[in-house]
Every structure is written in C-alpha cells, then in structure tokens.
Amino acid sequence: MVGIDDVAAAAGVSTATVSRAIRGLPRVSPATRAKILATAEDLGYVPSSAASRLATGKTRTIGVLAPYVDRWFFGKAIAGVDQELHERGYNLSLFNLGGRITPRERLFSRSMVHKQIDALLLLCMFLHPEEIDDLHAIDMPLVVVGGPVRGCSSVGIDDYLAARSITQHLIGLGHRHIALLHGSGDAELNFSVPKIRVEGFHDAVHDAELELNPDAEFFGNFTVESGVEAMRRFMELPEPRPTAIACASDEMALGVLFEARRHGVRVPEDLSVVGIDGHEMGASAGLTTVWQDPTSQARRGTQMLLAEIGGEIGAVHSETAVQRLIVRESTAPPAAF
Amino acid sequence: MVGIDDVAAAAGVSTATVSRAIRGLPRVSPATRAKILATAEDLGYVPSSAASRLATGKTRTIGVLAPYVDRWFFGKAIAGVDQELHERGYNLSLFNLGGRITPRERLFSRSMVHKQIDALLLLCMFLHPEEIDDLHAIDMPLVVVGGPVRGCSSVGIDDYLAARSITQHLIGLGHRHIALLHGSGDAELNFSVPKIRVEGFHDAVHDAELELNPDAEFFGNFTVESGVEAMRRFMELPEPRPTAIACASDEMALGVLFEARRHGVRVPEDLSVVGIDGHEMGASAGLTTVWQDPTSQARRGTQMLLAEIGGEIGAVHSETAVQRLIVRESTAPPAAF
DNA sequence: GTGAAAGCGCTAACAC
DNA sequence: GTGTTAGCGCTTTCAC
Numbered sequence: 001m002v003g004i005d006d007v008a009a010a011a012g013v014s015t016a017t018v019s020r021a022i023r024g025l026p027r028v029s030p031a032t033r034a035k036i037l038a039t040a041e042d043l044g045y046v047p048s049s050a051a052s053r054l055a056t057g058k059t060r061t062i063g064v065l066a067p068y069v070d071r072w073f074f075g076k077a078i079a080g081v082d083q084e085l086h087e088r089g090y091n092l093s094l095f096n097l098g099g100r101i102t103p104r105e106r107l108f109s110r111s112m113v114h115k116q117i118d119a120l121l122l123l124c125m126f127l128h129p130e131e132i133d134d135l136h137a138i139d140m141p142l143v144v145v146g147g148p149v150r151g152c153s154s155v156g157i158d159d160y161l162a163a164r165s166i167t168q169h170l171i172g173l174g175h176r177h178i179a180l181l182h183g184s185g186d187a188e189l190n191f192s193v194p195k196i197r198v199e200g201f202h203d204a205v206h207d208a209e210l211e212l213n214p215d216a217e218f219f220g221n222f223t224v225e226s227g228v229e230a231m232r233r234f235m236e237l238p239e240p241r242p243t244a245i246a247c248a249s250d251e252m253a254l255g256v257l258f259e260a261r262r263h264g265v266r267v268p269e270d271l272s273v274v275g276i277d278g279h280e281m282g283a284s285a286g287l288t289t290v291w292q293d294p295t296s297q298a299r300r301g302t303q304m305l306l307a308e309i310g311g312e313i314g315a316v317h318s319e320t321a322v323q324r325l326i327v328r329e330s331t332a333p334p335a336a337f
Numbered sequence: 338m339v340g341i342d343d344v345a346a347a348a349g350v351s352t353a354t355v356s357r358a359i360r361g362l363p364r365v366s367p368a369t370r371a372k373i374l375a376t377a378e379d380l381g382y383v384p385s386s387a388a389s390r391l392a393t394g395k396t397r398t399i400g401v402l403a404p405y406v407d408r409w410f411f412g413k414a415i416a417g418v419d420q421e422l423h424e425r426g427y428n429l430s431l432f433n434l435g436g437r438i439t440p441r442e443r444l445f446s447r448s449m450v451h452k453q454i455d456a457l458l459l460l461c462m463f464l465h466p467e468e469i470d471d472l473h474a475i476d477m478p479l480v481v482v483g484g485p486v487r488g489c490s491s492v493g494i495d496d497y498l499a500a501r502s503i504t505q506h507l508i509g510l511g512h513r514h515i516a517l518l519h520g521s522g523d524a525e526l527n528f529s530v531p532k533i534r535v536e537g538f539h540d541a542v543h544d545a546e547l548e549l550n551p552d553a554e555f556f557g558n559f560t561v562e563s564g565v566e567a568m569r570r571f572m573e574l575p576e577p578r579p580t581a582i583a584c585a586s587d588e589m590a591l592g593v594l595f596e597a598r599r600h601g602v603r604v605p606e607d608l609s610v611v612g613i614d615g616h617e618m619g620a621s622a623g624l625t626t627v628w629q630d631p632t633s634q635a636r637r638g639t640q641m642l643l644a645e646i647g648g649e650i651g652a653v654h655s656e657t658a659v660q661r662l663i664v665r666e667s668t669a670p671p672a673a674f
Numbered sequence: 675g676t677g678a679a680a681g682c683g684c685t686a687a688c689a690c
Numbered sequence: 691g692t693g694t695t696a697g698c699g700c701t702t703t704c705a706c
Contacts, residue, residue: 082435
C-alpha cells in the first residue's frame with residue numbers, strides 16, 4: 001500500500017510538502033506541486049482517510065439520522081444531502097432507525113454518532129424527550145430537516161399553513177362537510193408534524209364556521225395502506241357522507257384514491273381528495289396537493305452544516321421552505337353545489 | 338476529550354487492558370472488565386474510531402453505491418443494508434449517483450470509495466465497461482444487489498423469469514394482443530435488468546406463438562411518469578388495441594393505471610395491466626405483479642460481505658432471490674374472450 | 675518554499 | 691490476566 005512517504009521519496013521531497021501539495025495548501029512552488037501530483041498519480045497514491053482523520057480530528061463525514069429511508073420524504077431528503085456532500089468531497093454516513101422507536105438506547109451520545117461525524121442532520125422524526133436532551137448535549141453542528149424539534153434549528157415547510165391551505169381550497173370549492181385523514185399524533189413522541197397539520201385542518205374548518213364531524217376524522221400513519229384503510233372506514237359512515245377528504249400526506253391520499261375506485265366512488269365528482277407533499281405518484285394520479293421539495297430542504301440544511309463546520313458560526317439557523325398549492329383533478333365543487 | 342489512557346489511569350490499569358475490555362476481547366478478568374466498563378461509562382469515554390481505524394486498518398464501514406436513493410428498489414435495499422449493518426456495529430457510507438451517469442470519473446479507484454470502507458455493495462445500475470474494470474480492480478469484497486454485473490457476484494431475482502411469468506399470466510388469461518412497456522435498454526450502459534426483462538417478455542409471447550406488434554412496444558425509464566406517457570401513446574394506437582399491457586416495473590404500471598383512468602379505460606375490463614416489483618402502491622392499487630423483496634436481498638448481500646470481511650473466504654457468491662406472482666384486480670380475461 | 679519531528683489515540687505483539 | 695511499547699499514516703508546528 002503506497003503511503004505518503006513513498007510519494008515523498010519518489011518525488012524527492014518531504015512528506016510535509018507532499019501533504020501540502022496534495023491538499024492544495026499554499027506554500028508549495030508550482031513546480032514542486034506539479035511533480036508531486038504527477039508522482040502521486042502514477043504511484044496510485046490515495047491518502048488514508050483514517051490517518052488524516054486522526055491527525056486533524058475532522059472526519060469530513062456528515063451523519064444523517066432518518067426514521068425511514070424507504071419513504072418519499074426521506075429518500076428525497078437523503079438524495080439532497082448526498083448531492084451537497086459529494087460535491088464537496090464529504091461523506092454521508094447513514095443511520096436509519098427503520099421505524100424502530102423503542103430500543104434506541106441513547107442514540108446520540110453513543111459511539112454510533114459520536115466521533116464518527118463532524119455534524120448531524122436529523123430527518124424529521126419522533127424523538128423521546130431524553131433523546132432531544134442527548135441531542136443538545138452533543139457538541140456538534142446539528143440541523144433538522146422536515147419538522148421542528150424543540151430547541152433545534154430546522155428547515156422545513158410551514159406545516160400548519162400547508163394543512164390550512166388545502167382545507168381552505170376545499171372550502172373555497174364549496175365543500176361544507178369535510179373528512180380528515182391525519183397522521184397519528186402519538187403524544188408520547190415529539191413528532192410534531194402530524195399534530196401541527198391537524199391544527200391547520202381544524203383551524204381552517206372552524207374559521208369557516210363549519211362543523212367537524214368527529215366520526216369523519218381518521219388517523220393513519222402516512223402510508224398508502226393507511227389511506228386505503230381510512231377510506232374503508234369512510235365508506236362505513238352513514239350517508240350523506242362528507243364530500244371531501246383532506247389527507248395529511250399524498251401517500252395516504254393515494255390510498256384513499258385507490259380504495260375509492262374500488263367502491264365505485266368517483267373522484268372528484270363524488271368525493272374531492274387532497275394531500276400534502278408533492279409526491280410524483282400524486283402528480284401522475286392527478287392529486288391536488290401542497291407541494292414541497294425535501295431535496296432542496298435537505299440541501300439547504302447540509303449547506304448550513306458545512307458552513308458551520310467551516311467556521312462560519314451561526315450558519316445553522318431555522319428556515320422556512322417553499323410550498324405551493326397545486327390544484328389538479330382530484331378536487332372539484334361538491335355535486336350538490 | 339477523554340481518551341483511552343484517562344480511562345486506564347482512572348481504572349488503575351494499562352491502556353491495553355482497557356482496549357481489550359472495551360472491545361470484549363478475552364484475557365480480561367471479569368472483575369477488571371467490569372471496573373473498566375464502569376469507569377469508561379462515567380468518564381463518558383467513546384473510542385476514537387479514527388484512531389482504531391488507523392491502528393487496525395479496518396473501517397467497520399460498508400459502502401453502498403446507488404444510482405438513486407429515492408426510488409422504490411433502492412430505498413428498500415438501503416434499508417436492508419442498514420439493518421444488517423447497525424445490528425453489528427458497522428457503519429453505512431452512502432454514495433448516491435443521483436442518476437448521474439456521465440462525470441463519474443473513475444469512481445471506484447478514487448478516494449471516494451478507496452480506503453474508506455471495508456467492502457462495497459453495489460445497487461443494480463448502469464456501469465460503463467471501464468467502470469466494471471475499475472470495480473474488479475479494487476481489492477475489496479464486493480457484491481451487487483438487484484441485477485447481474487459481468488464478473489461480479491450478485492443477489493437478485495431472476496428477471497427473465499419475472500417478465501416471462503407475468504406475460505404468461507396474461508396469455509393464460511386469454512390475451513392474444515399484448516402491449517409491452519419496458520425499461521430502456523441503453524446499449525452503451527450495462528444496465529442489464531431492462532434488457533433481461535425484455536427478453537422474458539418476448540420469449541413468453543413467442544412461445545405462445547403470438548405476434549408482437551412493434552407499435553405496441555413502449556419504452557420507459559421505470560418511473561410513474563414514463564408509465565403515464567406510455568399509456569398516452571398507447572391510446573394513440575388504432576383500434577382494436579391490445580387487451581393487456583405488461584410493464585417492467587410497478588411504478589410504470591401505476592402510471593399506466595392512472596392514465597387509463599383519465600381516458601376512461603377500465604382496468605381490467607378494457608385493459609389488463611401487470612407490473613414487476615411488489616411496490617406497496619401497487620398492492621393498494623390492486624396491481625397484479627411479480628413480487629420481490631429488495632430489503633432481504635440487500636440483507637443477504639450485506640451478510641455475505643460481512644462474512645467475507647470476517648475471513649470466511651468465498652462467502653460472497655451469487656444467489657437468486659425469491660419472487661412470486663401476485664394476482665390482483667388489474668388482470669382479467671379480455672372482454673371478447 | 676521546504677524539511678524534521680512530534681504527535682493524533684488507538685491496537686497488537688510480546689514480555690511478564 | 692496484564693503491562694510495555696512500537697507502530698498505524700497522516701498533519702502540523704517550528705526551524706531553516
């Protein structure tokens with residue numbers, strides 16, 4: 001395995017000079033640098049990251065902690081982090097909780113994250129209070145993407161506004177009887193996004209002085225399956241049923257769409273359906289939604305982290321991401337309107 | 338920052354003993370071990386991975402090279418790798434190509450992958466011939482998941498069989514005029530999966546002595562959007578149109594479903610649709626498909642890698658993963674049958 | 675602009 | 691069962 005001193009010897013310089021030359025530091029004459037780069041090249045020299053990590057204390061690696069990796073938001077976000085990172089020669093170390101929420105014994109202070117990364121990007125997830133504390137205890141740039149976490153900087157859309165605006169869209173179309181399908185707001189866990197969206201729904205409904213039928217409030221877990229299941233329960237409601245259903249995610253809304261079709265419920269004639277997210281499937285299915293871009297949110301978060309690492313103190317801060325109501329074919333005025 | 342000798346001093350032993358105790362190596366008396374673990378605990382000691390990487394030459398990190406991270410197969414697979422890895426204290430370093438295929442200047446021999454990982458898991462993707470060569474040149478356990486790559490061990494389903502069996506399912510139902518929607522088989526790139534699936538389609542059709550209308554062969558890129566687009570072109574075919582369409586992925590099949598609905602084409606009455614993959618959306622939509630499980634395929638691949646690293650030579654080998662035809666509501670005998 | 679040498683914090687012989 | 695010590699391969703003062 002060719003090391004730095006092999007290069008040094010071959011180029012007739014010291015290891016210190018090789019080190020500087022390779023890393024593009026100043027104080028190396030152009031001629032020397034060129035020669036070193038050339039010898040390094042044909043010796044096939046690749047610096048040992050382990051050695052330089054040890055010497056510098058920097059890992060040039062960012063950790064990404066994600067509750068899931070095979071769900072829309074998270075996949076998109078991870079792609080964003082990766083883009084930003086690899087452009088700059090950083091590595092991405094992925095920690096996937098795989099939906100596990102129980103035995104994450106002190107995740108953050110443990111070897112897992114500690115000393116293996118220079119900064120941490122947390123993807124919106126449920127956190128136990130003590131986990132949040134651990135999070136704050138690690139001395140490392142930290143940002144969360146996709147939802148607020150107490151005491152942390154985060155980048156993401158205004159979820160309240162998102163839920164509110166799709167509900168208002170429905171109301172604006174003339175719907176007076178609206179069903180809600182939201183994510184479960186397990187109180188024990190600080191997964192605030194579902195809760196915030198629920199508030200947006202509720203406030204929009206109440207502001208319009210409409211009644212909210214408690215039987216028409218369904219809970220899902222942001223998956224298609226839970227959308228299907230919710231629609232099944234929807235069909236058990238006595239007629240007249242709500243003329244619209246507002247879902248807290250596109251995936252759930254798609255489930256609703258699929259199950260509606262199965263029951264011969266026409267969308268939007270019999271039922272208007274809206275989601276939140278901007279999932280590609282939703283676009284193809286003609287789903288009205290509030291669009292957001294997890295990839296660029298994650299890029300933004302990563303940029304902040306990198307800037308902070310680079311010494312720009314205060315680079316990490318909360319930022320609200322763009323969102324946009326996209327009206328497609330799944331919404332229309334109610335039949336009787 | 339508390340280091341190994343702080344622990345050694347506090348526990349009144351040598352660093353060597355601390356090292357053994359922490360890593361659970363033998364030759365440490367239970368009493369000593371307990372005391373060391375305790376002091377380490379309350380000193381908040383976390384070993385420096387950089388130092389131990391340097392000393393051992395092992396990174397305890399597996400690299401995952403993926404063309405995409407926000408697509409079904411890849412997200413599922415990454416989740417699988419992660420499960421297997423974190424259970425055993427390994428790290429997952431993610432390299433996402435983000436669909437980029439052009440400027441991947443000698444990916445594998447570069448610092449990117451080199452010396453940063455102990456093994457590489459490659460997720461099924463297009464590879465330039467020289468990239469395959471570079472791949473073989475790196476001296477590191479390697480396995481590919483999700484599709485064959487020349488000269489590499491791989492785990493994945495039999496794509497030929499998958500395509501063949503969904504096509505035969507259609508034929509068995511009585512369809513005589515079948516459209517095909519396959520992934521593009523860019524000849525320049527060794528992304529063999531699309532090609533293999535195409536062959537499966539074709540052979541099944543020919544074996545049944547049916548004609549294949551070249552105009553009824555569409556190409557997509559495995560996305561929903563391309564399914565929508567293909568269905569649009571399908572509708573431009575002169576009647577009588579094919580009574581079924583076999584798609585090389587569920588995502589494309591879903592696109593077909595969405596667009597069919599838009600044109601008032603009833604599935605399966607007017608058109609039977611099949612996919613390949615076992616996407617959750619497909620399940621909810623009632624799509625007939627050949628199911629596969631990328632997560633367990635990736636776990637399997639990871640296990641092999643880990644075994645190989647562990648000294649079990651020959652642990653990495655090719656393996657065929659399970660697949661299963663799942664008949665749902667999107668297929669039925671043709672109307673005229 | 676370049677070199678010598680002292681670490682960085684562990685691990686792995688080897689000795690006891 | 692435990693301690694000593696020499697590295698692992700870089701980076702980084704500090705001289706020159």
